[in-house]
Amino acid sequence: MSATFAVVPLPTPTSSPNRAISSHHSIFPLSSGRIGNSTPISSSSFISVSHGFLCRKASRRSSPRHRPPFSPVMEWQDCTVKMDIDVSSSTAYKCYSDREAIPQWMPFISSVKILEDKPELSRWSLKYKAFGQDIEFSWLAHNMQPIPNKKIHWRSLEGLPNKGVVRFFPKGASSCTVELTVSYEVPSLLIPVASALRPFLESLLVRGLEGFANFAKGYTAGQPIDANAVEK
Numbered sequence: 196m197s198a199t200f201a202v203v204p205l206p207t208p209t210s211s212p213n214r215a216i217s218s219h220h221s222i223f224p225l226s227s228g229r230i231g232n233s234t235p236i237s238s239s240s241f242i243s244v245s246h247g248f249l250c251r252k253a254s255r256r257s258s259p260r261h262r263p264p265f266s267p268v269m270e271w272q273d274c275t276v277k278m279d280i281d282v283s284s285s286t287a288y289k290c291y292s293d294r295e296a297i298p299q300w301m302p303f304i305s306s307v308k309i310l311e312d313k314p315e316l317s318r319w320s321l322k323y324k325a326f327g328q329d330i331e332f333s334w335l336a337h338n339m340q341p342i343p344n345k346k347i348h349w350r351s352l353e354g355l356p357n358k359g360v361v362r363f364f365p366k367g368a369s370s371c372t373v374e375l376t377v378s379y380e381v382p383s384l385l386i387p388v389a390s391a392l393r394p395f396l397e398s399l400l401v402r403g404l405e406g407f408a409n410f411a412k413g414y415t416a417g418q419p420i421d422a423n424a425v426e427k
Contacts, residue, residue, distance in 0.1 A: 268383045269356075274396045277374040278404040282411045284363040284371035288344045290411045291361055291373075300406030303399055315339075321355070325395070356380035373407065375400055 280287055290296075294317050298304045303323040310316040321332040334354030341347045348360040357379045364372040377400060381389045 269380045270383050270386060271358075271378045271380055272386070272389045272393070273376055273378045274393055274400060275374065275376040276397055276400040276404060277372055278401070278408065279366065279370060279372050280404075280408045280411055281370050282408075282414075283369055284365040285344045286414065287371050287373055287407075287411055288347070288363050290414045291347055291363075291407070292341075293414075294338075296410070300410040301403040302406065303403075316352075319354075323399075373404060375404060 282290070294307045295309060297307050303321050304319065305322040306318075306320045308318045310318070315338050317336050317338070319334050319336055321330070323330045332355040334351040334357065336349045336351050338347070338349045344363060346360065346362050348358070350358040357377065359375070359377040361376075362374045364374070366372060377396070379389075
């Protein structure tokens with residue numbers, strides 16, 4: 196026959212039920228049934244009687260489920276800038292496709308290395324000093340299928356979560372508009388902070404396109420651009 200055990204404290208010197216004390220307990224079996232108006236006792240229950248209080252410990256079957264760790268909701272924030280450049284859209288596209296040359300004109304990108312066995316993948320490093328702090332990030336980016344002379348887009352696979360797209364709009368035989376959108380993922384709780392930092396990021400991207408415009412002109416003329424020629 197199954198039995199239920201109850202823990203009953205032996206009498207203690209104190210008369211105050213609210214005073215915290217330590218005491219020995221005796222354990223004895225109780226038959227399944229009721230204690231006063233309490234709920235039925237089963238063999239899977241364990242009754243603890245202490246200082247006039249009756250507590251029923253929940254069985255394993257009725258215990259609350261384990262809560263998963265908190266996972267913040269992430270949202271994408273976009274930052275877009277555009278600029279007219281005095282080169283054709285095909286030249287601008289070809290110039291921007293030279294990923295390993297990007298650190299020469301983008302102020303916050305320190306290096307880009309294309310993977311030899313998978314040229315659609317590249318490792319990026321970001322180094323910049325802002326707000327009195329040295330900021331460093333890295334990520335592995337995947338360049339998705341481009342549209343020649345019109346669109347280049349990518350997405351990070353690991354590291355800093357980001358994605359972006361560059362679009363080229365022809366304006367004439369020797370000019371075009373370049374539109375750059377960079378998106379980054381932040382917790383929804385930090386969206387106000389990210390929004391406050393957006394003007395700072397926009398200024399960096401504008402400086403990047405200004406450097407790109409100078410770089411593209413030299414690229415068109417066939418003149419190599421020194422990494423220090425574009426102000427960072």
